[in-house]
Amino acid sequence: MTVEFVCVGTEILLGNIVNTNAAYLAEQCAMLGLSCYHQSVVGDNEERMEEVIRQAVSRSDIVILSGGLGPTRDDLTKEVTAKVFGMELVEDPHSRSRIEAYFQKSGRQITENNWKQAMVPKGAIVVDNDNGTAPGLILCKDGKRAVLLPGPPNELIPMFEKDIRPYLNQLEPEGIYSKMVKICGSGESKVESLITDLLEKQTNPTIAPYAKTGEVHLRITAKAAGEEKAEALMKPVIEELYRRFGKQIFTTEEEVTLEETVVSLLKEQHLTVTTAESCSGGLTAGRLLNVPGASEVYREGYITYSNEAKEKLLGVSHDTLMTCGAVSEETACQMAEGAAKAAGADLAVSVTGVAGPDGGTEEKPVGLVYIGCYNRGSVFARAFHFSGNRAKNREQAVAKALTMLREALI
Amino acid sequence: MTVEFVCVGTEILLGNIVNTNAAYLAEQCAMLGLSCYHQSVVGDNEERMEEVIRQAVSRSDIVILSGGLGPTRDDLTKEVTAKVFGMELVEDPHSRSRIEAYFQKSGRQITENNWKQAMVPKGAIVVDNDNGTAPGLILCKDGKRAVLLPGPPNELIPMFEKDIRPYLNQLEPEGIYSKMVKICGSGESKVESLITDLLEKQTNPTIAPYAKTGEVHLRITAKAAGEEKAEALMKPVIEELYRRFGKQIFTTEEEVTLEETVVSLLKEQHLTVTTAESCSGGLTAGRLLNVPGASEVYREGYITYSNEAKEKLLGVSHDTLMTCGAVSEETACQMAEGAAKAAGADLAVSVTGVAGPDGGTEEKPVGLVYIGCYNRGSVFARAFHFSGNRAKNREQAVAKALTMLREALI
Numbered sequence: 001m002t003v004e005f006v007c008v009g010t011e012i013l014l015g016n017i018v019n020t021n022a023a024y025l026a027e028q029c030a031m032l033g034l035s036c037y038h039q040s041v042v043g044d045n046e047e048r049m050e051e052v053i054r055q056a057v058s059r060s061d062i063v064i065l066s067g068g069l070g071p072t073r074d075d076l077t078k079e080v081t082a083k084v085f086g087m088e089l090v091e092d093p094h095s096r097s098r099i100e101a102y103f104q105k106s107g108r109q110i111t112e113n114n115w116k117q118a119m120v121p122k123g124a125i126v127v128d129n130d131n132g133t134a135p136g137l138i139l140c141k142d143g144k145r146a147v148l149l150p151g152p153p154n155e156l157i158p159m160f161e162k163d164i165r166p167y168l169n170q171l172e173p174e175g176i177y178s179k180m181v182k183i184c185g186s187g188e189s190k191v192e193s194l195i196t197d198l199l200e201k202q203t204n205p206t207i208a209p210y211a212k213t214g215e216v217h218l219r220i221t222a223k224a225a226g227e228e229k230a231e232a233l234m235k236p237v238i239e240e241l242y243r244r245f246g247k248q249i250f251t252t253e254e255e256v257t258l259e260e261t262v263v264s265l266l267k268e269q270h271l272t273v274t275t276a277e278s279c280s281g282g283l284t285a286g287r288l289l290n291v292p293g294a295s296e297v298y299r300e301g302y303i304t305y306s307n308e309a310k311e312k313l314l315g316v317s318h319d320t321l322m323t324c325g326a327v328s329e330e331t332a333c334q335m336a337e338g339a340a341k342a343a344g345a346d347l348a349v350s351v352t353g354v355a356g357p358d359g360g361t362e363e364k365p366v367g368l369v370y371i372g373c374y375n376r377g378s379v380f381a382r383a384f385h386f387s388g389n390r391a392k393n394r395e396q397a398v399a400k401a402l403t404m405l406r407e408a409l410i
Numbered sequence: 411m412t413v414e415f416v417c418v419g420t421e422i423l424l425g426n427i428v429n430t431n432a433a434y435l436a437e438q439c440a441m442l443g444l445s446c447y448h449q450s451v452v453g454d455n456e457e458r459m460e461e462v463i464r465q466a467v468s469r470s471d472i473v474i475l476s477g478g479l480g481p482t483r484d485d486l487t488k489e490v491t492a493k494v495f496g497m498e499l500v501e502d503p504h505s506r507s508r509i510e511a512y513f514q515k516s517g518r519q520i521t522e523n524n525w526k527q528a529m530v531p532k533g534a535i536v537v538d539n540d541n542g543t544a545p546g547l548i549l550c551k552d553g554k555r556a557v558l559l560p561g562p563p564n565e566l567i568p569m570f571e572k573d574i575r576p577y578l579n580q581l582e583p584e585g586i587y588s589k590m591v592k593i594c595g596s597g598e599s600k601v602e603s604l605i606t607d608l609l610e611k612q613t614n615p616t617i618a619p620y621a622k623t624g625e626v627h628l629r630i631t632a633k634a635a636g637e638e639k640a641e642a643l644m645k646p647v648i649e650e651l652y653r654r655f656g657k658q659i660f661t662t663e664e665e666v667t668l669e670e671t672v673v674s675l676l677k678e679q680h681l682t683v684t685t686a687e688s689c690s691g692g693l694t695a696g697r698l699l700n701v702p703g704a705s706e707v708y709r710e711g712y713i714t715y716s717n718e719a720k721e722k723l724l725g726v727s728h729d730t731l732m733t734c735g736a737v738s739e740e741t742a743c744q745m746a747e748g749a750a751k752a753a754g755a756d757l758a759v760s761v762t763g764v765a766g767p768d769g770g771t772e773e774k775p776v777g778l779v780y781i782g783c784y785n786r787g788s789v790f791a792r793a794f795h796f797s798g799n800r801a802k803n804r805e806q807a808v809a810k811a812l813t814m815l816r817e818a819l820i
Contacts, residue, residue: 013446015437016620020428022451027425036423037458039451041432048447189481193521199483208454209482210421211562219424275692275713281699282685282692285713289691290801292767300719302712303685303695309710309753343719357702367515385517388541391700392564 003034004060008068010043021066033175044074067151069134071113085139087121095135127163131155177230178221180254184403191216214399258402259287265409266297271346275301276339278352284401300343314338332372332381340374348374349401355390369397375408413444414470418478418487420453431476443586454484463494477561479544481523495549497531509543537573541565587640588631590664594813601626624809668812669697675819676707681756685711686749688762694811710753724748742782742791750784758784759811765800779807785818
């Protein structure tokens with residue numbers, strides 16, 4: 001079955017708010033095995049809204065609409081959808097008393113326009129809204145369905161989880177299941193060139209590559225009657241990817257991040273880590289410490305932006321800084337080793353480079369970053385040449401630092 | 411003139427990513443005075459993409475597409491748009507050498523499929539991408555325009571600001587000019603309630619509020635023949651906002667960030683700063699050090715995640731940690747003061763809290779964060795109660811830490 005989303009609201013068209021409802025609904029419906037090929041946003045204009053809804057209903061089995069169910073004259077979603085489905089609006093006594101109770105409870109005065117929200121298309125399923133006045137609605141005619149949800153996420157999400165998801169789940173016999181094969185240490189085009197043959201012959205499961213900073217994600221999606229059958233379809237593809245990318249694959253789970261993998265490996269091996277950052281200025285630590293429970297493996301870290309701080313906190317030699325410079329393999333190694341010793345940690349990663357936009361020279365251009373890795377007695381550093389702006393260079397450096405930490409642990 | 415957005419990407423349809431590009435483009439185009447009535451999302455499917463693009467071109471003057479310009483076979487936006495505009499693809503030597511240079515600089519191997527990105531629709535305007543390989547493209551035919559932008563926001567935004575915005579701005583005879591009044595220290599509903607009267611009577615210039623983490627931005631947009639005339643229209647409105655929000659306004663410039671304001675104030679006053687971070691784990695330093703030239707005011711900082719590190723690096727008293735706890739006003743004050751002394755800095759900001767999801771108690775729930783501020787001899791801390799997930803709580807803490815630093819400097 002196909003689904004599409006029509007999000008209604010001038011505030012989305014003007015960029016006042018980010019359309020997080022679409023992302024939420026898309027993820028939920030993908031998980032339910034519904035195929036989604038379109039999303040649209042339209043404003044509170046009757047003619048354009050009708051055109052968009054008619055098109056959506058004509059090309060998809062289920063249209064989920066969000067927004068435009070409020071009490072004001074601007075709110076037209078229900079009226080226009082009812083028109084498209086050829087249903088008249090009638091008052092729903094249950095909704096009327098629910099709205100009455102809602103206002104009583106919140107101690108606010110009901111204004112006349114609030115009763116508009118008790119009007120529903122005749123024959124529609126009415127879904128109670130536990131967090132607001134506008135009820136949700138399910139319209140069904142000639143095998144086509146429209147699901148109308150309130151716009152505020154704090155009303156939409158609970159309503160979807162409580163009533164809409166179970167409703168949609170019983171519509172489809174076959175589900176979609178997916179795994180995310182996440183690769184670090186290779187760029188997107190390199191990864192793709194290594195799986196051209198797999199991409200060409202893909203049917204079920206399918207493979208879709210996504211480029212992320214310092215990572216490439218391959219989404220493997222199978223359509224099958226039940227999770228077990230889907231797993232069986234995906235297994236040989238994932239095994240083949242492991243044969244090609246080996247240890248560069250750090251997870252096959254959607255929600256697992258690179259920093260979580262690093263923290264888990266450290267926990268398993270009862271090791272601790274620290275960070276010594278110059279140009280990345282705390283962002284590597286920031287990512288590691290976004291993992292709940294990172295306190296088991298990380299106690300302290302250092303931001304050493306000046307040469308003096310590198311000497312004082314990490315014991316980098318004054319001579320090295322003078323002869324090789326702060327952005328050098330030697331300094332990166334001494335930073336990592338010094339940090340590990342100062343923190344009493346088993347591992348340490350260091351970042352020193354020219355993030356830009358200023359400070360580049362012919363010998364050491366903007367984008368040159370050295371990352372050092374100390375690992376229980378041994379230390380080395382690698383040079384990277386990034387080519388983004390300051391923020392991007394720092395972000396890429398952090399991704400490489402985490403990748404190197406992970407490599408030290410596998 | 412009308413504009414609409416077509417965002418291309420299966421990852422948006424599957425809800426893997428939130429479509430922030432649409433919100434960014436919508437805000438920018440609204441500011442340019444372009445009317446937007448539709449947004450769409452479509453996947454990497456040739457037939458459906460063609461249908462969506464044809465419809466968009468038929469109903470709007472300008473169609474801005476994002477995504478699908480990568481080197482892989484999935485990436486079809488350029489091919490399909492060229493087909494709709496009846497243009498053939500030819501190799502652009504300039505883009506070819508730019509891509510070559512990009513790879514050379516980053517020390518990576520070019521794979522064959524990368525050359526696909528040097529192919530452009532014949533007659534299109536080619537827009538250099540300073541942060542990636544895919545060039546932007548502007549196609550124009552029979553008064554209809556398509557603007558193709560790369561999907562990654564760190565490529566799309568700089569390209570839009572540098573080349574696309576000026577291009578769009580010269581299409582209309584009357585220019586649109588805007589200022590961004592950025593406010594810190596008040597929430598969105600507070601700000602809005604203080605300017606209800608201004609919002610109600612707005613015509614030219616208009617005022618549009620945008621809620622950001624820890625900040626509220628008010629976009630003032632004037633339509634006028636020339637920048638001088640626009641400035642004259644905006645001046646009284648901005649003066650009125652200064653009367654209402656005073657020092658909470660930290661800039662009226664679009665591109666100036668809170669951390670830049672803090673670094674500028676420090677530079678002007680010849681002062682230095684340091685950071686001592688527990689739950690925010692380096693992210694405050696990370697934001698401050700994203701400002702080019704921050705080395706003048708920031709030399710070193712501390713990530714003190716464990717109690718031991720708070721004692722060792724910052725001299726927080728063992729007694730305080732035992733009696734008041736790590737998440738307390740007392741600890742926050744001692745962290746800030748200790749950090750300033752250790753780094754020899756004039757100011758210091760400290761962050762200690764319960765970011766979640768675990769570790770909360772009835773007395774100290776998830777979201778409770780203390781931020782300490784040391785300022786040349788005096789120190790104090792404030793408690794905040796955030797209500798997001800771990801990442802959001804940390805982000806909010808960093809915004810408040812920067813706000814408190816700024817307050818200490820004005």
